[in-house]
Amino acid sequence: MAVVTMVEYGSLPAVRISAADGAQATVALFGAHLLSWQTADGKERLFCSSQSALDGSKAIRGGVPVIFPQFNVRGDGQRHGFARVSAWRLADSGTDGALAWAEFALTPDDLAPATAQAWPHAFAVRLRCALQGDTLEIDFKVRNTGAEAFPFGVALHTYFDVGQLDAVRIDGLQGARYTDHQLNTSVQEQASLRFEQKHDRLYQAPPALTLHTADAALRLEQQGFNEWVVWNPGAADAAALADLADDEYLRFVCIEPARVDQQALAAGAEWSGRHRIVCAPRG
Ligand SMILES: O=P(O)(O)OC[C@H]1O[C@H](O)[C@H](O)[C@@H](O)[C@@H]1O
Numbered sequence: 001m002a003v004v005t006m007v008e009y010g011s012l013p014a015v016r017i018s019a020a021d022g023a024q025a026t027v028a029l030f031g032a033h034l035l036s037w038q039t040a041d042g043k044e045r046l047f048c049s050s051q052s053a054l055d056g057s058k059a060i061r062g063g064v065p066v067i068f069p070q071f072n073v074r075g076d077g078q079r080h081g082f083a084r085v086s087a088w089r090l091a092d093s094g095t096d097g098a099l100a101w102a103e104f105a106l107t108p109d110d111l112a113p114a115t116a117q118a119w120p121h122a123f124a125v126r127l128r129c130a131l132q133g134d135t136l137e138i139d140f141k142v143r144n145t146g147a148e149a150f151p152f153g154v155a156l157h158t159y160f161d162v163g164q165l166d167a168v169r170i171d172g173l174q175g176a177r178y179t180d181h182q183l184n185t186s187v188q189e190q191a192s193l194r195f196e197q198k199h200d201r202l203y204q205a206p207p208a209l210t211l212h213t214a215d216a217a218l219r220l221e222q223q224g225f226n227e228w229v230v231w232n233p234g235a236a237d238a239a240a241l242a243d244l245a246d247d248e249y250l251r252f253v254c255i256e257p258a259r260v261d262q263q264a265l266a267a268g269a270e271w272s273g274r275h276r277i278v279c280a281p282r283g
Contacts, residue, residue, distance in 0.1 A: 003100045004093040009035055010054020015090055019100040019132045030056045032088040032104035032127045034064035039279050040133045045218070047161040047252035051243045059084045061243040062159045062252070064138065066127055069119065069152035071229075071260040080157070082115045083125065091126065099137075101130035107145075122146030134279040143270040150265055155229060155258035156275045163214025165195050165232065165250045172209035173228075178202060195253065198234030202227045202260055211255060217280045222257035224273030229256040 007016045012028040014035065026036040037045045048062030059065060059080070068083040069075070078085075083106060091105040106125040108116045123146070128139040138156055162168045169192040179185045181200035188203070205227050211218045222228070231254040233241065238249035257275045265271055 003095055004090070004102050012054055012056060015093075015102055015104075017093070017100050017102045017129060017131060020095075020098060021133050023100075023131045023133055023135075025129055025131050025136065027102065027104065027129055028054075028060065029088050029090065029104070031060060031084040031086065032066055032106065033060050033084065034129055034138070035060065036063065037131065037136050039281065041281060043215075043281065044161055045136075045216075045277075045279055047159040047248075049244045049248055051245050051248075053243060056085075056087075058243065061241070064159070065157040066140065067153070067155035067157050067256075067258070068125065068140075068142070069121075069123075069150075069154070070262060071153040071155050071258055074153055074260055075151070075262050077119055080155075081153075082111065082119065084157075086111055086115065088127070096130065098132040099130045100132065101128055103128040121148075121150040123150070134281070136277045136279075138275045139272060140274075141270060141272040142265065144265045144267050147267050149267060151262035152265055152271075153259055153262045154225075154271075154273065155256045155260070156273075157229075157254055157256045158275065158277075159252045159254050160211060160213065160218065161251060162211075162253055163251070165253070167212070167214040168253055169194050169212045170209055170230065170253075170255070171212070172206055173203055173230075176206055177204045193230070195232050198237055199230060199232045199253075201230050202258070203230060205257070209255065211253070215282050217282065219278045219280070220255060220257075221276045221278075222274065223276075224271070225257040225259050225275075227258045227260055229254065229258045229260070231256070 052061040065084040093102040
């Protein structure tokens with residue numbers, strides 16, 4: 001069986017990655033955007049908005065937007081960077097034992113001229129998605145191919161399909177420092193984080209968390225990043241988002257390994273970060 005096949009998602013060309021055990025993922029070339037991840041039992045684990053643009057005119061609302069080279073408005077470029085709205089290339093694919101994987105590439109040559117002009121740095125970025133059974137690994141690498149340092153921030157903005165928000169709890173953040181959307185800093189006191197209202201926090205990263213959804217427990221591990229961003233817009237912000245149906249905030253949470261502040265990457269240097277997710281379905 002082929003590891004990758006070309007498919008269409010909305011009107012976007014996309015790559016379907018299939019593991020021999022039935023696990024599957026679909027990645028749009030627009031943004032190297034992971035749109036769907038099904039564990040070997042056939043269950044979808046990522047959320048994608050019913051109202052999202054799927055034609056390349058706008059960033060996709062759902063799945064795993066790749067945020068680079070800036071997080072949110074922490075930089076002077078476009079919000080959340082250009083990677084999620086750029087056309088990437090499929091660079092390679094294969095198997096590694098039972099893992100099926102595909103790797104996507106982005107360099108300045110792939111950028112729209114105005115984007116390349118606004119961010120005139122020499123870089124090579126790779127995103128590798130690998131899966132088998134109940135496990136997904138996403139590896140992000142950026143190399144400075146130029147002669148001068150450049151600053152960058154990065155996040156893998158993962159939208160998890162949680163079934164119903166009131167069933168969600170996140171374990172593993174107790175004692176972690178966080179900054180909320182009003183820039184208040186505090187320490188997470190409760191053992192489990194639950195969602196009763198808008199939630200937009202940057203947690204100083206403990207390396208692993210457990211996300212309990214309506215039907216699974218997902219172990220989330222990160223390497224290389226500095227923070228976890230935890231976001232759910234709540235009712236009022238969801239209503240203001242044109243590309244999200246009003247009640248869809250009840251179906252997802254975003255948990256994002258991130259390096260929110262731009263930090264310099266020296267000429268010739270490489271940085272890499274990994275998000276590994278292992279899903280234990282509930283009976
Ligand atoms: O609407 P977007 O540009 O995709 O951003 C969606 C969200 O991304 C992150 O999670 C930020 O912490 C939020 O403040 C932001 O609202």
